[in-house]
Amino acid sequence: xxxxxxxVVKEFYHIFRDxxxxxxxxxxxxxxxxxFGYVLTNEIKDAKIVIYDPSRDVVTRKISDKILxxxxxxxxxxxxxxxxxxPAFKQGDVKLALIYEPGFAGKLEKTGKAHxxxxxxxxxxxxxxxxxNYASGIISNYLVSMNSKKVPLQIIPEVRMMYNGELKGxxxxxxxxxxxxxxxxxxxxxxxxxxxxxxxxxxxxxxxSPMRPSQIIIGKVFxxxxxxxxxxxxxxxxxxxxxGMPLLGSxxxxxxxxxxxxxxxxxxxxxxxxxxxxxxxxxxISLVALMLPTILLSxxxxxxxxxxxxxxxxxxxxxxxxxxxxIKSIMLQGNGIEYxxxxxxxxxxxxxxxxxxxIKKFKVRLA
Amino acid sequence: MPENSIHVQxxxxxxxxxxxLDDVSFDVARGELFGFIGPDGAGKTTLxxxxxxxxxxxxxxxxxxxxxxxxDYRKIRRISGYMxxxxxxxxxxxxxxxxxxFATIFGTTIRENYSLVKDIxxxxxxxxxxxxxxxxxxxxxxxxxxxxxxxxxxxxxxxEPTTGVDAVSRLEFWQMLNRLKESGITxxxxxxxxxxxxQCDRVALMQNGxxxxxxxxxxxxxxxPLSLFSVKSGxxxxxxxxxxxxxxxxxxxxxxxxxxxxxxxxxxxxxxxxDFLKKNHHESVSITPIEATIEDCFMELMNTPAxxxxx
Numbered sequence: 137x138x139x140x141x142x143x144v145v146k147e148f149y150h151i152f153r154d155x156x157x158x159x160x161x162x163x164x165x166x167x168x169x170x171x172f173g174y175v176l177t178n179e180i181k182d183a184k185i186v187i188y189d190p191s192r193d194v195v196t197r198k199i200s201d202k203i204l205x206x207x208x209x210x211x212x213x214x215x216x217x218x219x220x221x222x223p224a225f226k227q228g229d230v231k232l233a234l235i236y237e238p239g240f241a242g243k244l245e246k247t248g249k250a251h252x253x254x255x256x257x258x259x260x261x262x263x264x265x266x267x268x269n270y271a272s273g274i275i276s277n278y279l280v281s282m283n284s285k286k287v288p289l290q291i292i293p294e295v296r297m298m299y300n301g302e303l304k305g306x307x308x309x310x311x312x313x314x315x316x317x318x319x320x321x322x323x324x325x326x327x328x329x330x331x332x333x334x335x336x337x338x339x340x341x342x343x344x345s346p347m348r349p350s351q352i353i354i355g356k357v358f359x360x361x362x363x364x365x366x367x368x369x370x371x372x373x374x375x376x377x378x379x380g381m382p383l384l385g386s387x388x389x390x391x392x393x394x395x396x397x398x399x400x401x402x403x404x405x406x407x408x409x410x411x412x413x414x415x416x417x418x419x420x421i422s423l424v425a426l427m428l429p430t431i432l433l434s435x436x437x438x439x440x441x442x443x444x445x446x447x448x449x450x451x452x453x454x455x456x457x458x459x460x461x462x463i464k465s466i467m468l469q470g471n472g473i474e475y476x477x478x479x480x481x482x483x484x485x486x487x488x489x490x491x492x493x494x495i496k497k498f499k500v501r502l503a
Numbered sequence: 504m505p506e507n508s509i510h511v512q513x514x515x516x517x518x519x520x521x522x523x524l525d526d527v528s529f530d531v532a533r534g535e536l537f538g539f540i541g542p543d544g545a546g547k548t549t550l551x552x553x554x555x556x557x558x559x560x561x562x563x564x565x566x567x568x569x570x571x572x573x574x575d576y577r578k579i580r581r582i583s584g585y586m587x588x589x590x591x592x593x594x595x596x597x598x599x600x601x602x603x604x605f606a607t608i609f610g611t612t613i614r615e616n617y618s619l620v621k622d623i624x625x626x627x628x629x630x631x632x633x634x635x636x637x638x639x640x641x642x643x644x645x646x647x648x649x650x651x652x653x654x655x656x657x658x659x660x661x662x663e664p665t666t667g668v669d670a671v672s673r674l675e676f677w678q679m680l681n682r683l684k685e686s687g688i689t690x691x692x693x694x695x696x697x698x699x700x701x702q703c704d705r706v707a708l709m710q711n712g713x714x715x716x717x718x719x720x721x722x723x724x725x726x727x728p729l730s731l732f733s734v735k736s737g738x739x740x741x742x743x744x745x746x747x748x749x750x751x752x753x754x755x756x757x758x759x760x761x762x763x764x765x766x767x768x769x770x771x772x773x774x775x776x777x778d779f780l781k782k783n784h785h786e787s788v789s790i791t792p793i794e795a796t797i798e799d800c801f802m803e804l805m806n807t808p809a810x811x812x813x814x
Contacts, residue, residue: 138610139608139610142603142604142607143608146596146600149596150593150595153597215705273591329670336591336593337589337591338591341585342558342608343553344583345605345608345609346577346580427794500576501558501576502557
């Protein structure tokens with residue numbers, strides 16, 4: 137036990153004396169969280185629009201007011217001719233144009249029909265799509281409120297978005313970020329620290345010592361369990377304080393599941409370091425084989441359901457996917473273990489598999 | 504307890520096409536300071552790695568203190584100290600932290616075995632708070648040796664401990680090893696420096712994975728079969744090529760500013776040689792009969808098998 141403690145102390149010296157490691161360990165979670173929270177947001181706020189309104193009557197003004205007071209849009213300017221639309225788009229900032237036909241209110245009164253054209257800047261298709269949807273939603277809402285007395289038959293869908301009423305992006309990226317960062321810290325850091333010993337030749341000395349391989353490995357990963365755990369807490373606290381991420385379920389269960397996920401990532405890191413001898417290869421494998429799939433295939437950014445069949449199969453092989461499902465279930469829906477035991481078992485399975493493989497691959501000699 | 508500390512018989516190790524160790528056999532007595540001398544690629548490091556249980560041999564028997572390197576590798580790891588050829592300590596830990604760490608993983612403390620390393624460690628103790636990566640070559644070696652010895656090993660394996668160390672530190676290092684030997688510890692050292700052979704009790708001269716000879720340094724020199732002269736003149740390059748043409752010459756090698764010339768014939772008259780060189784316009788020729796150095800012996804041994812094949 138004294139040996140083990142000495143080993144862990146040495147490991148902490150390594151970590152705390154390397155400012156790059158420290159920066160990755162503690163700077164990265166905060167920076168990533170801020171990046172995803174403020175920069176890479178796909179929510180729309182204050183999109184600039186132009187309006188061409190030749191009729192200028194009660195109805196068109198009402199509609200324009202509704203749109204501008206929604207919070208999604210701000211008026212860039214009112215156009216005086218249709219010809220100004222394209223230059224307005226080309227100047228860049230304008231995302232949407234709203235065009236009423238002449239004599240709007242009158243036509244609506246007489247024929248029950250009037251036209252509004254919504255033109256979106258589809259050079260950014262996702263944003264255009266969303267803006268157009270928001271705008272038409274606002275218009276049809278207005279129409280419904282206007283008609284409620286006259287039209288006898290109406291089906292009005294009452295939409296309610298459960299667990300994330302405001303469709304906030306944070307709810308999605310906090311769990312995703314946790315999955316990604318814990319994977320990065322655990323797998324990348326451990327595989328680097330083990331291959332570093334191999335590169336510097338100190339592994340030779342550790343091997344000829346009476347330390348058992350299991351003691352060496354556990355001693356190497358132990359500090360990272362601890363540090364990754366701190367990181368998980370940092371993300372959770374920042375997510376809650378800065379972005380108002382709810383935490384409905386049991387904190388204890390959440391931390392327990394995070395611990396399991398960290399163990400899974402660590403055993404993966406050990407496996408990587410057992411099959412490589414250089415830090416560079418270990419880094420490549422960790423980044424390419426772990427980071428990218430974690431980001432792309434775990435459902436963190438792109439919904440798994442929309443992927444082609446083969447990719448979906450691949451997605452099911454990504455451990456982070458299950459972790460994301462688990463923490464979303466706990467944080468947003470307030471579920472207990474009875475709802476996530478399936479995913480928990482899968483994570484335990486992955487951990488056991490990686491550990492078994494690395495023990496089988498561990499060499500008690502150099503070659 | 505077995506009679507010998509190390510027993511190696513017909514050890515063979517192959518890396519792909521290269522034969523790193525070719526049928527190597529030797530014994531090292533307990534408490535002996537045994538040197539392996541040979542150039543890079545002679546197989547010294549491979550041999551040490553097999554002895555320290557880091558590599559498996561393809562063939563042969565290898566025992567350390569009566570323990571088999573394959574079966575009893577865990578026990579051997581407990582009783583041997585190893586200093587790899589490459590400096591392999593933690594550069595970001597201080598001198599003291601390194602020593603403490605190695606004491607801890609061997610289940611001991613610095614205090615418990617301080618007397619053992621005191622002689623060496625005292626020299627670097629003033630720098631105990633300096634990072635190991637910032638030490639000079641000589642100090643690094645001293646620290647590495649301290650770390651290899653802190654657990655009181657019965658056998659010490661030092662792979663090229665003096666490579667990359669200045670001449671003064673090298674001499675100091677050998678003096679330390681000789682003092683260590685007095686405590687009864689068996690020490691195996693490898694080195695590419697021929698002039699260090701004299702510091703060992705016995706040496707094995709190695710070349711291309713084979714041991715060419717094993718004996719005491721004096722005996723190696725005594726067994727040198729030729730008569731040897733050191734020849735100096737103004738133009739060393741001219742001298743070398745002309746000496747090779749001289750009748751009865753066995754070999755000619757450049758040794759710094761002089762040429763070492765050997766003859767099979769013990770009765771060579773140095774006046775005749777001197778006249779020959781003067782006739783070839785060499786000025787200020789000096790010819791001295793000399794005792795062979797280990798390096799001369801090594802060169803001779805290196806050539807012997809090749810000569811046997813051609814004749």
